[in-house]
Amino acid sequence: MAGFLSPSEVCKKVEETSKQKAEMPLRCLVILGILAGVYIGFGAELSTIVTHDLTEHLGVGFSKFLAGSVFSVGLMLVVIGGAELFTGNCLMLGCVMQHNIKVGKLLRNWGTVYLSNFVGALFLVGIMYYSGLWKAGHLGVGAKALAIANGKANLPFVEAFCRGICCNWLVCLAVWLAVAGQDIVSKILGIYFPIMAFVASGFEHSIANMYFIPMGLLLKGNSSVVAASGLTETLNNLTWSRFLIGNLIPVTLGNIVGGAFFVGGAYYSTYLRKKRVLEIKGEL
Numbered sequence: 475m476a477g478f479l480s481p482s483e484v485c486k487k488v489e490e491t492s493k494q495k496a497e498m499p500l501r502c503l504v505i506l507g508i509l510a511g512v513y514i515g516f517g518a519e520l521s522t523i524v525t526h527d528l529t530e531h532l533g534v535g536f537s538k539f540l541a542g543s544v545f546s547v548g549l550m551l552v553v554i555g556g557a558e559l560f561t562g563n564c565l566m567l568g569c570v571m572q573h574n575i576k577v578g579k580l581l582r583n584w585g586t587v588y589l590s591n592f593v594g595a596l597f598l599v600g601i602m603y604y605s606g607l608w609k610a611g612h613l614g615v616g617a618k619a620l621a622i623a624n625g626k627a628n629l630p631f632v633e634a635f636c637r638g639i640c641c642n643w644l645v646c647l648a649v650w651l652a653v654a655g656q657d658i659v660s661k662i663l664g665i666y667f668p669i670m671a672f673v674a675s676g677f678e679h680s681i682a683n684m685y686f687i688p689m690g691l692l693l694k695g696n697s698s699v700v701a702a703s704g705l706t707e708t709l710n711n712l713t714w715s716r717f718l719i720g721n722l723i724p725v726t727l728g729n730i731v732g733g734a735f736f737v738g739g740a741y742y743s744t745y746l747r748k749k750r751v752l753e754i755k756g757e758l
Contacts, residue, residue, distance in 0.1 A: 479656070488568065489746065492568070492569035492574075503583065503586045507586060509594060512597060512598045513555065514552065514559065514684075515602075518545065521540075521544050523615055526611055526618035538673070543670050546665055558590070561645050565650075565738040566583065567735065568742030571742050619686070620699055623693075624703075627690075627711045631724045634678055635727060635728040638728020639736070640672065641679045641732060642679070645729075645732075646737035691713075
């Protein structure tokens with residue numbers, strides 16, 4: 475007996491879960507959405523602290539690998555701990571394609587969860603800022619957080635969009651592999667590798683950016699952190715408007731394409747569409 479579900483079984487399981495998500499009470503969606511925003515924020519915060527001075531010792535590649543390795547704890551908390559994450563819920567599109575969920579129910583879920591994720595991420599930003607942990611390493615952690623935010627704020631629209639596609643392609647595959655796993659170790663490993671790959675590759679996750687960029691925006695107001703980062707002359711684009719319009723919109727759109735169409739839609743078309751057609755014709 476296999477210790478994991480087959481792709482067709484995973485597809486069916488995702489379909490059943492999507493129906494439950496579509497009918498979840500608004501209060502539950504909000505609470506679980508806030509928790510997911512916090513959990514992804516924990517992964518972002520941890521990757522910043524772990525790698526803030528790593529490049530100079532171990533090089534860029536290994537630093538990115540470790541950033542991805544520790545960031546994966548965020549999705550582990552979401553999937554195994556139980557929370558509602560917008561990027562993972564992009565998989566629900568397959569259920570819409572089967573006409574098992576109405577478009578209105580899908581948009582209700584996505585909109586509520588997205589905004590709740592934003593609230594959760596900002597909540598953790600506030601906690602982490604006032605914790606003063608960004609002062610660690612002679613302000614090195616704060617300088618690293620500022621540099622991350624600044625780099626994301628300066629991405630051109632097309633680059634942010636394409637990185638968003640690749641990111642959620644891998645995030646939704648991580649959820650897919652976690653569903654396939656039948657024990658806790660399998661779920662952890664199924665999540666770890668795709669998440670490590672997306673972070674190490676430099677792809678863009680809309681919910682993670684709800685932590686990364688606001689943290690940088692707060693630290694931009696601290697002259698000591700700005701001086702430590704060496705970015706004094708290059709922070710013009712690190713603004714709230716640039717964050718919301720120049721980064722969050724293209725990354726979110728890319729996340730939807732990568733997760734909803736390239737994973738949810740693709741697997742529906744492969745494993746469930748034929749069955750659905752036969753059901754309509756009365757042959758099943």
